[in-house]
Amino acid sequence: MSTDISFVTRSREENWQPILEIALEEVFEIMVGSRVRPEPLSAHTPDREFTAMVGLTGSLCGILTICCSGKTAGAVARAMLGAAAQSQEEVRDALGEICNMVTGNFKNKLAGTDDRCKLSVPTVVSGGHYTVHSMLHGVSITTLVLFEGGPVTATLQLSN
Amino acid sequence: MDKIRVLIVDDSSVMRKIVERSLRQAGIDLDKIFEASNGAEALSSLRENPVDLILCDINMPVMNGLEFVSHAAMLESAKGVPIVMITTEGSENHVVQALTSGARGYIRKPFTPEQVKEHVLPVLAKKP
Numbered sequence: 001m002s003t004d005i006s007f008v009t010r011s012r013e014e015n016w017q018p019i020l021e022i023a024l025e026e027v028f029e030i031m032v033g034s035r036v037r038p039e040p041l042s043a044h045t046p047d048r049e050f051t052a053m054v055g056l057t058g059s060l061c062g063i064l065t066i067c068c069s070g071k072t073a074g075a076v077a078r079a080m081l082g083a084a085a086q087s088q089e090e091v092r093d094a095l096g097e098i099c100n101m102v103t104g105n106f107k108n109k110l111a112g113t114d115d116r117c118k119l120s121v122p123t124v125v126s127g128g129h130y131t132v133h134s135m136l137h138g139v140s141i142t143t144l145v146l147f148e149g150g151p152v153t154a155t156l157q158l159s160n
Numbered sequence: 161m162d163k164i165r166v167l168i169v170d171d172s173s174v175m176r177k178i179v180e181r182s183l184r185q186a187g188i189d190l191d192k193i194f195e196a197s198n199g200a201e202a203l204s205s206l207r208e209n210p211v212d213l214i215l216c217d218i219n220m221p222v223m224n225g226l227e228f229v230s231h232a233a234m235l236e237s238a239k240g241v242p243i244v245m246i247t248t249e250g251s252e253n254h255v256v257q258a259l260t261s262g263a264r265g266y267i268r269k270p271f272t273p274e275q276v277k278e279h280v281l282p283v284l285a286k287k288p
Contacts, residue, residue: 026270027270030270030271030272031178031269031270077174080174080178081174081177081178089173090173090174093172093173093174094174096172097174097175100172100219100248100269101248101269101270103248104247104248104249104250104268104269105248105269105270107248107250108248108250108251108268119219119248119249121171121219121220121221122172
């Protein structure tokens with residue numbers, strides 16, 4: 001009789017990558033009304049004209065970011081709100097909420113962490129000319145999906 | 161069911177609109193919608209505008225949803241008004257904390273209009 005011990009022998013990156021992918025897929029399917037699937041990172045050029053961020057603290061310490069172009073962020077907001085999404089403020093708000101829900105969904109799928117892990121309120125940066133210098137040294141996982149042809153990346157950086 | 165007055169509490173204006181749309185999709189006849197972006201604003205709104213139902217996020221600046229539920233329980237104009245939490249905070253501990261504080265229901269984000277219907281209609285039916 002053999003026992004599958006691959007789960008415990010894989011790295012956290014390998015174990016958490018599919019959880020992040022499912023968390024992102026579910027949020028897009030339920031809140032944006034679109035079935036998205038992970039795409040190879042190498043096949044697309046990520047755009048970060050809009051970046052939404054949610055911090056995690058406690059048993060998980062780090063940050064989850066969602067990046068996309070302004071055009072894609074606008075398309076996400078319109079898909080969530082219909083024609084009602086008019087202003088840039090609503091576009092930022094929509095992307096921030098997507099990030100908030102992906103982070104919460106990811107956290108809720110990790111058994112045993114949710115009670116001791118808190119989320120920050122979302123922050124959204126617009127304008128892509130910036131560099132993030134993270135003080136975190138640990139896990140970094142990224143997944144990329146296409147929404148209406150535009151790349152949307154979700155990156156989770158966690159400290160050890 | 162009569163038309164109802166609802167207070168939606170969420171720091172995201174997008175989420176407030178989505179919650180309102182979900183209530184309409186659930187077939188709930190809305191008389192008036194009041195909005196607040198945190199617990200403190202919600203308490204001020206309740207003092208002026210009595211409602212039949214409150215839908216409230218947890219993770220908000222200034223005053224979070226759990227603090228709001230505790231304060232609302234002491235407010236005369238909010239007595240007996242059902243509160244349903246709608247939040248990304250899906251841990252069992254949060255659910256227990258919210259229900260112990262006086263919330264009647266708990267919906268995890270992301271949510272479908274069907275889930276809103278499933279959680280909101282029973283609490284409205286039980287309303288005195």
